[in-house]
Amino acid sequence: xxxxxxxxxxxxxxxxxxxxxxxxxxxxxxxxxxxxxxxxxxxxxxxxxxxxxxxxxxxxxxxxxxxxxxxxxxxxxxxxxxxxxxxxxxxxxxxxxxxxxxxxxxxxxxxxxxxxxxxxxxxxxxxxxxxxxxxxxxxxxxxxxxxxxxxxxxxxxxxxxxxxxxxxxxxxxxxxxxxxxxxxxxxxxxxxxxxxxxxxxxxxxxxxxxxxxxxxxxxxxxxxxxxxxxxxxxxxxxxxxxxxxxxxxxxxxxxxxxxxxxxxxxxxxxxxxxxxxxxxxxxxxxxxxxxxxxxxxxxxxxxxxxxxxxxxxxxxxxxxxxxxxxxxxxxxxxxxxxxxxxxxxxxxxxxxxxxxxxxxxxxxxxxxxxxxxxxxxxxxxxxxxxxxxxxxxxxxxxxxxxxxxxxxxxxxxxxxxxxxxxxxxxxxxxxxxxxxxxxxxxxxxxxxxxxxxxxxxxxxxxxxxxxxxxxxxxxxxxxxxxxx
Numbered sequence: 001x002x003x004x005x006x007x008x009x010x011x012x013x014x015x016x017x018x019x020x021x022x023x024x025x026x027x028x029x030x031x032x033x034x035x036x037x038x039x040x041x042x043x044x045x046x047x048x049x050x051x052x053x054x055x056x057x058x059x060x061x062x063x064x065x066x067x068x069x070x071x072x073x074x075x076x077x078x079x080x081x082x083x084x085x086x087x088x089x090x091x092x093x094x095x096x097x098x099x100x101x102x103x104x105x106x107x108x109x110x111x112x113x114x115x116x117x118x119x120x121x122x123x124x125x126x127x128x129x130x131x132x133x134x135x136x137x138x139x140x141x142x143x144x145x146x147x148x149x150x151x152x153x154x155x156x157x158x159x160x161x162x163x164x165x166x167x168x169x170x171x172x173x174x175x176x177x178x179x180x181x182x183x184x185x186x187x188x189x190x191x192x193x194x195x196x197x198x199x200x201x202x203x204x205x206x207x208x209x210x211x212x213x214x215x216x217x218x219x220x221x222x223x224x225x226x227x228x229x230x231x232x233x234x235x236x237x238x239x240x241x242x243x244x245x246x247x248x249x250x251x252x253x254x255x256x257x258x259x260x261x262x263x264x265x266x267x268x269x270x271x272x273x274x275x276x277x278x279x280x281x282x283x284x285x286x287x288x289x290x291x292x293x294x295x296x297x298x299x300x301x302x303x304x305x306x307x308x309x310x311x312x313x314x315x316x317x318x319x320x321x322x323x324x325x326x327x328x329x330x331x332x333x334x335x336x337x338x339x340x341x342x343x344x345x346x347x348x349x350x351x352x353x354x355x356x357x358x359x360x361x362x363x364x365x366x367x368x369x370x371x372x373x374x375x376x377x378x379x380x381x382x383x384x385x386x387x388x389x390x391x392x393x394x395x396x397x398x399x400x401x402x403x404x405x406x407x408x409x410x411x412x413x414x415x416x417x418x419x420x421x422x423x424x425x426x427x428x429x430x431x432x433x434x435x436x437x438x439x440x441x442x443x444x445x446x447x448x449x450x451x452x453x454x455x456x457x458x459x460x461x462x463x464x465x466x467x468x469x470x471x472x473x474x475x476x477x478x479x480x481x482x483x484x
Contacts, residue, residue, distance in 0.1 A: 018069050024128055025063075025084070026056045032121040033113070042113045051095070051114075058091035065293050066090075066463065077133045081126035088125050092118050146172040148224070150216055152243050153231035154180035154209045161231045161257055162207060176225050177210035181239075213243060220250040231257045284337070284423045285461045297463060298397050301470075302390045313384050316376065320347050323372040329385055334402035339422045342394040344402055345385035349373025386428050398466040399427025400454035411447055421454040424461065429473040431457035431465075 030052045037044055063069055068087050149165060151158045158178055165173040219225055228247055232240050240256060247254050258279060271278050286294045317328045329345055336342035350368040369377065376382035389395035395402070400421040403411070412418045432438075432453035437446060457465070 028124045029055050033117045036113050036116040042110045058095050062091045081129045084125045085122040088122050147226045148176050149173045149227045150176050150225045151178045151229050154178050157231040161229050178207045179211050179216035181212050217246045220252045227253045229255050234259045324370045335408050337425045347382040349376050349382045396425040396427045398469045399425050402426035434472045
């Protein structure tokens, strides 16, 4: 029997269209600078070459972080035109910072040429996306770039596969049928489907069955399909092996869709550990380079905010000191990333400073709150010192709000997956807060709602989501009737 100790992940080749779009974007960046230099009578030099090369590199790096090429959809062309333009603008910001760092500012390039290059490239990149859509639509209309697909399995996982195949930007998958030996509508099938459907967001009813597995094998042998996706639950391991053995007698490409929706997950992705494939179930989505980008975002934005709020924070500190006895700042032990203890700073708003095994949440007309502290809490100005937590790295601007240790220990016993909210740095504002779960959580339902939004944020984290939350926080204002 062959040994599997040296098994390697087989990486499927990147779709040709994706590669072509990357090359096209790089060409547009270079062509745009040549065009602007020619129109403005700027002679090409080594500086131009350097900026083109660094601009292309920055574009590709930002595109990787923002999944610009992986998440492109033909049915959202206008959105994607805006995304690729924003991708380029972001790359130019990093390019400008790099230029300043190496003392090569844009005026070395000629200021007019540089500005026009940024603007014209953004326009050309956006138009290139429209051209790609027209080209792919034409190819599909003439029968090119399509694959005939069948699905083995007819449960919620199959419905999820169908949804994902329809959303593919580069290849058109033509659904030839769904095949299963199980009897749809049986009591056991319904119970399992209900649990699975609750775990997989955005899917409808189970797909209709077009035949059994024998029918699938026949069309595979007759070359009537190109690909089979095996979408069966984990408990059907023997059936999966039997299906793949039968399909090996044909030439169809066979994919097994991992069934990770039978268990509660919050951030699932494939990893390669020295050639060993593994799937991350509970992990921080900002590990590695993504974390560097989020940290850069925090440092830049918090530095700007601290400059703007330096004088107001000084005045607040004086107000706290003059209106009640005690220190200006209140430090409370809370759980940070991976459940590690951190000290969270706040302007003191109470006459007491609870930080032990029992911490009572603030309530309406709470006698512990000072008059000036009440104003600070209503306007969330008491949270401003947490900007220093962000600056020093124990918190982020956006993330799940940190709770007192006593509350963590209480709710981790009451709410399933509660501690998963600590798989990312806590934040000053968060997805739960802008969706109404702010202030006192006097009932278990309210805390469960907050936790659901926190985990949803971790599942879908991106820089764009952070920016959206920051804008909504500013738009909705800091004053909240639920904050006591």
